[in-house]
Amino acid sequence: MKKLINRRPGNALSWALGLLPFLLLMIAYMVASDARLAENPNDKLLPALDSFVQAIDRMAFEPSKRSGEYLLWADTLASLQRLGIGVAISALVAVVVGIGNGTIPLVRSTFSPLVTGLSLVPPMAILPVLFIIFGLGELAKVMLIIIGITPFMIRDLQQRAREIPAEQIIKMQTLGANTWQIITRLVWPQLMPRLISAVRLSLGPAWLFLIAAEAIAATEGLGYRIFLVRRYLAMDVILPYVVWITFLAFVIDFLLSRYSQWRYPWFHQKGH
Amino acid sequence: MAIIEMKNLWKEYGDQVVLERLNASVEEGEFVTIVGASGCGKTTFLKLLLGTEDATRGELLLDGQPLPAEPDASRGIVFQRYSVLNHLTAVENVMLGGELESSRWFGISVGKKRKQLRKDALEMLESVGLGPAADKYPHELSGGMQQRLALAQALIKRPRILLLDEPFGALDPGIRADMHKLVLSLWKSQRLTVFMITHDITEGFYLGTRLWVFDKPRLDPQAPGAYGARVTYDLPVGDCENGTLTSINQRVTRTSRVLNDTL
Numbered sequence: 461m462k463k464l465i466n467r468r469p470g471n472a473l474s475w476a477l478g479l480l481p482f483l484l485l486m487i488a489y490m491v492a493s494d495a496r497l498a499e500n501p502n503d504k505l506l507p508a509l510d511s512f513v514q515a516i517d518r519m520a521f522e523p524s525k526r527s528g529e530y531l532l533w534a535d536t537l538a539s540l541q542r543l544g545i546g547v548a549i550s551a552l553v554a555v556v557v558g559i560g561n562g563t564i565p566l567v568r569s570t571f572s573p574l575v576t577g578l579s580l581v582p583p584m585a586i587l588p589v590l591f592i593i594f595g596l597g598e599l600a601k602v603m604l605i606i607i608g609i610t611p612f613m614i615r616d617l618q619q620r621a622r623e624i625p626a627e628q629i630i631k632m633q634t635l636g637a638n639t640w641q642i643i644t645r646l647v648w649p650q651l652m653p654r655l656i657s658a659v660r661l662s663l664g665p666a667w668l669f670l671i672a673a674e675a676i677a678a679t680e681g682l683g684y685r686i687f688l689v690r691r692y693l694a695m696d697v698i699l700p701y702v703v704w705i706t707f708l709a710f711v712i713d714f715l716l717s718r719y720s721q722w723r724y725p726w727f728h729q730k731g732h
Numbered sequence: 733m734a735i736i737e738m739k740n741l742w743k744e745y746g747d748q749v750v751l752e753r754l755n756a757s758v759e760e761g762e763f764v765t766i767v768g769a770s771g772c773g774k775t776t777f778l779k780l781l782l783g784t785e786d787a788t789r790g791e792l793l794l795d796g797q798p799l800p801a802e803p804d805a806s807r808g809i810v811f812q813r814y815s816v817l818n819h820l821t822a823v824e825n826v827m828l829g830g831e832l833e834s835s836r837w838f839g840i841s842v843g844k845k846r847k848q849l850r851k852d853a854l855e856m857l858e859s860v861g862l863g864p865a866a867d868k869y870p871h872e873l874s875g876g877m878q879q880r881l882a883l884a885q886a887l888i889k890r891p892r893i894l895l896l897d898e899p900f901g902a903l904d905p906g907i908r909a910d911m912h913k914l915v916l917s918l919w920k921s922q923r924l925t926v927f928m929i930t931h932d933i934t935e936g937f938y939l940g941t942r943l944w945v946f947d948k949p950r951l952d953p954q955a956p957g958a959y960g961a962r963v964t965y966d967l968p969v970g971d972c973e974n975g976t977l978t979s980i981n982q983r984v985t986r987t988s989r990v991l992n993d994t995l
């Protein structure tokens with residue numbers, strides 16, 4: 461018999477083992493829910509599975525009585541749009557500033573202290589400021605995401621740009637490259653896969669800021685809905701929404717990771 | 733006129749003297765191999781030639797003019813590692829020099845020009861024996877193949893001076909011998925001036941036209957940084973008396989002990 465540390469599950473076993481905790485959680489939930497509902501049929505805390513089915517059906521497949529929209533999809537679209545715009549703008553700013561700070565010493569001396577300072581401001585603390593300046597519209601919510609994740613992404617990319625071996629930068633010069641060409645042919649392509657991993661890392665905080673902003677001021681969106689139905693203790697809506705958000709986050713992360721592996725094979729072969 | 737000339741060249745880091753009083757001149761087309769104890773300043777000397785470090789004192793001239801203080805296309809280099817760009821395939825690495833030249837803004841070539849560059853690059857790869865690996869990324873190549881790629885990449889630019897910093901240090905003896913043949917034939921066909929650092933004194937003794945030994949003639953074991961290294965032997969290759977090799981070997985080993993024990 462091999463030592464435990466050397467025993468590896470096969471493919472099928474691996475899947476089964478991975479699913480097991482989920483199954484156990486489901487069972488635990490159903491047992492607990494049954495127990496509470498047996499005591500009080502109107503209990504709202506742990507609804508039975510068929511309440512979820514009904515709630516999902518109501519939110520996703522029946523038009524809302526008030527607005528005629530399919531709420532889940534409208535909420536999803538609104539939230540993904542804010543998330544997408546926010547993350548895209550952050551990524552763009554981060555690449556530009558990160559490359560500038562990371563490769564050109566004069567730029568770094570000028571802006572690096574500022575970026576470090578800004579990244580220490582807690583974004584949630586300036587949320588009221590954003591609402592005051594940008595009003596309660598879309599802009600404030602997107603701005604919160606941008607302010608929340610951009611400094612971190614800049615610092616990450618700046619660091620990655622500085623990690624490009626000096627040998628390669630010298631090499632480019634001996635091949636006749638000027639500063640701009642060093643950026644377009646060496647730094648930019650080297651940073652692309654690193655940008656993707658920075659985006660993947662910052663998606664967690666981005667969701668956090670999105671939901672926080674929606675909870676405070678919005679008329680639609682996944683975060684808005686959760687905080688709206690909280691007033692009615694509607695666990696049957698909240699929990700499916702949470703699962704849905706988690707699923708969306710997972711899919712986005714998965715797609716980014718696959719894209720990066722397909723597009724930048726050289727990056728993933730080095731054991732990154 | 734000499735292509736490289738050193739006049740009383742010094743290099744110090746803080747109060748550590750690395751190189752002192754270097755005087756030499758090198759003609760176009762010479763192949764200088766450099767040996768010396770680890771830590772005595774060989775790489776530092778190459779950095780001076782490359783322009784990434786400045787001399788503390790003295791003059792370093794290229795064609796009689798002060799050497800440009802930053803790397804440029806006149807001096808190609810192959811480092812021990814990180815010499816090729818890992819995000820480009822082999823052929824793209826070799827095409828890079830031409831592409832940078834053809835488009836000053838983005839360094840990307842298109843159409844006919846690109847086809848021509850690719851064709852030249854493939855020929856170059858063929859000549860270093862990497863024809864079949866043209867579309868592979870560096871991480872898919874062995875260490876020896878990566879070094880050959882680095883040579884191809886540097887040589888297709890036809891630099892006047894080629895700097896090699898222990899380019900074959902990590903390779904096994906068989907491949908090293910192949911690489912020596914390759915370097916010699918490329919050197920002959922392109923009339924390059926080569927400076928090559930090696931740890932292997934016998935390698936230095938038959939490769940190239942001139943052997944320099946960097947060593948510290950004055951050596952204070954209590955303060956190894958007090959005096960710098962100089963060129964203690966400047967020998968035409970293939971033309972040395974018996975015993976010189978052993979004597980150089982002994983001295984270099986002694987310096988190496990002192991430098992690397994007390995560090």
Ligand SMILES: Nc1ncnc2c1ncn2[C@@H]1O[C@H](COP(=O)(O)OP(=O)(O)OP(=O)(O)O)[C@@H](O)[C@H]1O
Binds near residue numbers: 775
């Ligand atoms: N940037 C630097 N700052 C301070 N000291 C340095 C710097 N670069 C090199 N040195 C010192 O200069 C000396 C010579 O270093 P160098 O790298 O030239 O040695 P080398 O002859 O190439 O050695 P090796 O054969 O091990 O590569 C060493 O003592 C090193 O500590």
Ligand SMILES: [Mg+2]
Binds near residue numbers: 775776
């Ligand atoms: Mg060295």
